Structures are given as structure tokens and as C-alpha cells.
Amino acid sequence: MSKLSRRTILNAATGGLCVAGLGALIPGRAATLANVDVVARSQQTSLGRAVRPFDRWTYDTGTTNSIIRGQFGETIQANFLNRLDAPTTVHWHGLRVSKGMDGVSGKFGSPLVQPGETFEYQVPLRDPGTHWYHSHHDSLNQIARGLYGLLIVENPQEPSLFEQVLVFDDWTVMGPGRGNYEINWTKLEPSLAWGHDGVKGRVLTINGTVNPRLELAFEGATRLRMLNAATGRVFRPSFENARAWVVAMDGYTCQPFELSEPLFFGPGQRLDVLLEPAGLGRTQLFLGENLFGKGTGFEFGLGLESSGALAETLPGFTPYAPAELQPELRASQRVTLDMSELYRDHPEGAGKVKGEWQDWDSLVNSHRYWLFNDVADNSLGPLFTGRVGETVEVDFVNNSATHHVMHFHGQHVKVKSSTSASHEIGNFRDSITFEAWPKATIAMKLDRPGLRPLHCHILGHQVSGMFTYYEVT
DSSP states (O other): OOOOOTTEEEOOTTSOEEEOSOOOOOTTSOOOEEEEEEEEEEEEEOTTTTBOOEEEEEEEOSSGGGOEEEETTOEEEEEEEEOSSSOBOOEEETOOOOTTOSSOOGGGOOOOBOTTOEEEEEEEOOSOEEEEEEOOSSHHHHHHTTOEEEEEEEOTTSOOOEEEEEEEEEEOEESSSTTTBEEOGGGGSSOGGGGTTOOOOSEEEETTBSSOOOEEOSBSOEEEEEEEOOSSOOBEEEEESEEEEEEEETTEEEEEEEOOSOOOBOTTOEEEEEEEEOSSSOOEEEEEOSSSTTOEEEEOEEOSOBOOOHHHHGGGOOOOOOGGGOOOSSOSEEEEEEEEEOOSSOSSOSEEETTEEEOHHHHHHTTOOEEETTBOSSOOOOSOEEOTTOEEEEEEEEESSSOEEEEETTOOEEEEEESSOGGGTTSEESEEEEOSSOEEEEEEEOOSOEEEEEEESSHHHHTTTOEEEEEEO
16 A cells, blocks of 8 residues: 555545555555554544434444554554543553553553543554554443444555455344334343343444345455454354455454355454456345244345456465464463353352352342353453463353354463364454354464453353453563
């Protein structure tokens, strides 16, 4: 990409992607600094006339869908202004940021930005790929209200393709039907949904609308950069009348594999897919949960752009594995994280709060539904303490009948084994997939000092027990 001036607008597949002060990465030259203004504010929308107009919370960057693009090796200075009536933060999900820049307040070091206040985030773009940013304060509520955006870090070494950005979300509503729905924020209040699959909405959107304009290159493959921004729903995307190959997961490129059946795509996760139409029929995307058929369908049209052929461009995507994150063959520490529901038959109680066992009713009445190593009140941590450069292995055991998505802050980890997500084995992810009852082992070479959260990104699970942290010194 050639050097661009501040506030340059790109006519990309999503329409109007803004790149603020971005420069090409020149070997041997110091990384450039890109400035971007990010304003948290309320803006009215109807989600494409699916609901009656309401105030959605957004990060306003002056761009469509709040998308920020940068070049690998740059540092973004995000000048954040909070114009909401509530305190908030910005978490740079998938990016290896320094202590105090991760957007988690309290002992984790980032400030809680009050209404009317500003803060400058320094965000080094150490890793290319599809990442995102979102609130990490009262996050179940604030992300559900729309407080997120996509951050794309360009890799000049990858094949240049026509792109389409797809941000999936769902919305909690009430009312008689589409067009007459009203947003129902009471669904975000504590409920038994936290103890099951999380909060789910009845209205599904792509890029903030029920009527997205989805275009493919009229010739060749289109790169779909997909994000699941929902707080609880696991999508299982599938395609009809197309050849689809996954080339990146959570931003990091992987060994490409064909998407031949619906794939678990949990909250906070990203998938990059190369899609090429096959045959004469319409290419469609289906967003289901493998419960009742294929789910909601969305149709692609053909645009005016041509692109590289699938067979020619696939070899240009190879696994991304930075040397500083490659785990050593022998870990210096190995720890276990047991994820479970409240105990019904444990001789000492249903779970621990402040180190003391509690009975079932007291935990359910206080909306604590989940345990990390028997702890129900988010007070387990730190799970471990290690030094920069040290390799730690974590054995996860999901002793529950519900799926989870475990997210590491500030770190990508290598999946060594998984009994439910074989496509992740050998690859780097920041959010690990767990179906009901499986096990998985990850290895991580600790990269950045600080206290780093580790939690389920089904956010109803996070606030009801599934939260801990690890410490890097």
C-alpha cells in the first residue's frame, strides 16, 4: 500500500475505511506513528429497519463500521474521547499491547475513562491480521450496545485480494415482529441465561444491518474478514455454491484448510476465509447454530472488481508464528484450569467465594453460576506467575455441558491438543474453542509484562464466575 495522509478514505468492500496517517513499512526504518481519533458516543440506528430507532453506542472514527486499518510495524496513537454518560475503556483484542494499554481498569493498570475525559492509547501493530477493539468495562452491557470496531493490520507480504468485512452480531428485542421490534436491554440484566449459553438476541445483523450489501469479486477469490461481535451466540457459518478456505484464525494466518462443514465461531473470534463462487447459482452465507437447519441466510452479489484466483493465491498464505512467541519444547510450568458448573453433590458445597465453600442457593441467588478450579467469584487469580520468555503450558478441562471461548489478553498461544477443535491444533489463537466436555492443552511463551486477564468471551459466563488472570514479570 502506498503512503496515505491522515483521514484518507478508502473505497473498500465495506465502503469508506479510514486510515489515519499510515505509512508503508520500510525495512530498517523506525516504525511510524499513526494518529486516529476514537470517540465513544451514542448514535441512532434502526439496524436496517429491523427495529424501531434506538441509540446504539459506537466508537466514532469517522469511518463506516468504525474500522481502523494500519500497516504491520506501525504504532497507532488512539486519541480516545468518552462522550457517553457512563465510564468506559478500549480493549485492543488480539493485539500485544504494553501494561496499562489493555483497557482493563483496576489492578490491571488501564484507566477507567469517565464521561467527558480523554486518554491516549499507544497500540503497536506487532502482528498482521484481523483484530478488533471493544469496551472492557461493564463489557456485557457495553459490547451488546454496540461499543466495538474492527482493526485490520495489513501484511504487505500477503496476496492482494478483493475484501469484504463481515461483523456478525445479535440484538435483544421485544415486540410483535420485524420492523416493529423494540430493543430490550433488560435481557442484559442478571438471569439464568448466564448459567447456560449466554445472552442471545432474536435479530441477527452483519455490519450493523439486517440487509447487508455483500459483494464478491466478479472474477477470482474474495477475502472475507469475519468477526463474531456477539456477547453469547456461537455462529457456525457455512457457504453454499462456493469454494471456501480458511486462511487465518484470530488474525494469525494458518495452514489453509477447506471449510467443508459449519465451523464453531465463538464470541470474540475472527476467521479469514477466501471465497470463490462455484457454479451458476447464487452464493449464500448461512449463520446457524447447528440446532434447526442452516440458520439465517445472506446472499452475495457480484461486484465490479476482479481478484486473484483461489488456486493461485492460497499458496501465499502460510502460518504466522513470530519467533518470540514460539514455545520451548519443554515448559517450565504446567498448570490446570478446570472449568465447571456449580457442584450439586460435592461434600463441601457448590463452589467457593472468598476461599469459603458456599451452598447452591446462595451462589445461584447471587448469579454465580461458573467455577474456575472450584472458585465462583472471579477471585482465583493469578492462575500462574512467570517471566518474559518463559514457556507455560495450561491444561484446560471443560467439566460442563456448555461450550466456552477462553480468551487470553495480550498474548497468542499455541494449541497443542484439543478433543473438540482439531482445526486449532498447531495454530496460534487468542481465543480457544471448547465444545461441551472437552479438554485442550495450550503452550504460551510469555511476551509482555503485566497482569493479563484470562476469561470466557461468552460474557454472561465471564461476569458469573469465568474470569481469572496470569502475571508476567
